[in-house]
Every structure is written in structure tokens, then in C-alpha cells.
Amino acid sequence: MEPAILIVNGDPSVRRWIEATVTSAGLQARSFDSAAALLSQVASDNAACAILDVSLPDANGFDLQDELARAGVTVLFLTRERCLTSCVRAIKAGAVDFISLPCDAGELVRALHYAVRQALWSRAQREQSSELRSRYEQLTPREREVFLLVSSGMLNKQIAEQLDISEVTVQIHRGRVMRKMSTRSFAALVRMADALRLLPQSCVTAWDDQRGPIELAG
Template sequence: MSGFVHIVDDDKAVRESIGDLLRSIGYQVTLHGSASEFLGAELPDAPACLLVDVRLPGTSGLELQEYLTRANIRVPMILMTGFGDVPMSVKGMKAGAIDFLTKPIRDQDLIDAVGAAVRLDQERRRESSKNDQLRERFALLTAREREVMALVASGLMNKHIANELSISEATVKMHRGSVMRKMGCKSVAMLARMAGALEIQTWSSRAAR
């Protein structure tokens, strides 16, 4: 199993025990005794999850969660909680944590939760990489090609696009072909999905305003 697990717990015995278990099945593990210690560490750019005790000295687990959200650090978080802290963990779930585990934590529950969290981060990274590539391709389009892309993605026919932009239908076809080639796109449906991922304002959304 590949991926990093960042464990934040002020109980040294607990974090080392969890770390040993996760290392035994192939995870790379970092151990931190407090939120500030974690925030001061350099995180590798790799699929990961964060395993955080709700009650920490100084900055609590929920406060750490709020900070990471504000900083747009999107590492999936699993909260660890004592029995009396379940309401706090539910609050954390509502704020974006993907799971919470009640101590003492069963090994299999921990392994399952961490596996799901790391897979989630892997998928997020794949989607982010795809969107980065889309933005790079979109940057190659001329201003006119971007207009044509938005209108094609809206489902307009060439003649309607020509009327909308006050250009000839032949010119629309030329720009449309260039857009499809530069974006690496084979169908209007695919182009529409790309436009959605890029949050391009389409003709229909403009007309509705």
C-alpha cells in the first residue's frame, strides 16, 4: 500500500503503536505530538491522509481542521476520539472530516479508514492533474476560439454560433476544428465536460442572466 499517513496525537504510545501498525502494511508514516508540530513539518507531495486526535494540547484537532480548510490544504482527515468526544467528532465530520474512530481503535477499523482516505486523496490528485492539463490546453486557445468553445459546448449549431459572433459559418468551422484539436477533444459531449471542469460560462448561462 503506497501513501503517507500523518499521525497527530499527544499520546506518544498511541501514535507510535498506530505508526508501527501502518508501517507494517506499507504506509509511510510521520508522527507529530501536536498540531503546531505537524504544521511546522514539510509534507511530501504524495497521496496521504491525516489521522488526528480531537483533543490536543494547544490547538485542538478541530481547530487544526479549520486552519487547513482555510489554507486550502486538502488532505483527507480522520479524527480519533475518546468516547466522550463523539459530539466533537460529529462536528468535525460536518466540517469535512471523512471519518472518526473511537479509542481504543480496532486495527481493522483503522486500516479500512486509512485505506479509504488515501484512495480518496489519490483520486483527488488525479482529477487535479487532469484539470491542470485542461487549463494548459485552454491557455493555447485564442480569444475567438474560447468564444467558439463556449458556444459549441452550449450545444449551438455552427450557423447559430456564426450569428452570435457575427462571423461566417466557414470561419466558425475553422475555429471549431482548431478548438477540438488543441483541446484533444473528439466530441461535443467531451468538450462540454471540459468546459464544465474549466467553469467556462456557456451561452445558456449568459442568456439566463
């Protein structure tokens, strides 16, 4: 399903202009005249971004921003309000931009394309995190211990001594961990442990110069 741009604005003329600008940029637009209308009709699974006004007929735009953030929807503010405090509040809460009306259509389109890229990246991160967690949960308690110790930089001999098992057994568990986590790379295993928040910061810092995107095998 094509990602949608959600438009929430109580002014019909502004809403129509935003919708026309969104569709002219080749994006799907869905318009709502209130926060309640959006929340009652829209599932967030295909929402790339929401364009909100600070003042809505039935809600504060910042409250709606918080609600959408919990659903994983990226927010962009487009408003007649020019208050610096409101701008700072929106950005601190995660808004990708805060644009004051009137504005040029090109400015809105550029902000939208950036917001969509951010939304797709965030969605990919959430999906990857979910996949990693699913694979980690397939590990046995002993395999999880070995995973953590290997990712912390310990040698097989050290792990064997700490767990009071043989090195051969460590190697077997290590192989199973690599297979279940779908990786052949030690560095990738460290990044996975980092993404799962299993490692202390000291271990993560030691690998910062080797970090990159985690590639999950099929």
C-alpha cells in the same frame, strides 16, 4: 515518492500504536506530537492522509483539519472523544471518518485504505483540473467564445450568426479548440466546459446521462 500517512497525537503510547498499525498495513507513517511540529516539517505534496486527535497539545484538531484541507490533505480523526457534536463537525468539514478509541486495528486499517483512495482520487481531480485550465488558457478570446457556444449546444450556423462571422471561420475555430483541448468528442468538450464551470446548470443537466471521466490526451 510514496504517499505518507501523517500522525498527530500528543499521547506517545497512542502515537506508537497508530504508527505500528499504519506500517503493518504497508503504508508509510510519519509521526508528530503537535500541530506545530507537523506544519513546520511536512510538505503536503506526498501526504495521503492525516490521522488527527481532536485535542492536541498546542491546537484544536478541527483548526488543524482546516489548515490541512486548504493544503489538500485528507483527514481522519482517531480520538478518545465520543461527542456526537464533534463527530458531526469533523465529517461536515470533510473528514473521511471519526473513530473513537479504543478501536480494533482492523477498523483503522480499513478506514485508512478508504482515506488513501479518497486522497489519490482528489489529487487526480486537482491535477486534471489544473491541466484543463492550462489548456483552456491557451485558447484565444475568439476560440473561447466558440468553445462556450459549441459546448452550449449551438450549431455552427447559429454561432456564425451570433458572432457575425462565416460558418467556415466557425469550423476553423472549432477545430482549433478541439485540438488545443486535446479531444475529438463533442461530449468530452461539454464535460470539459462543465469542469471549467463555463456552462449554466441547464446545459449541464441536459448532458448528465452522458457524463463520465474526462480523458485527456497526451
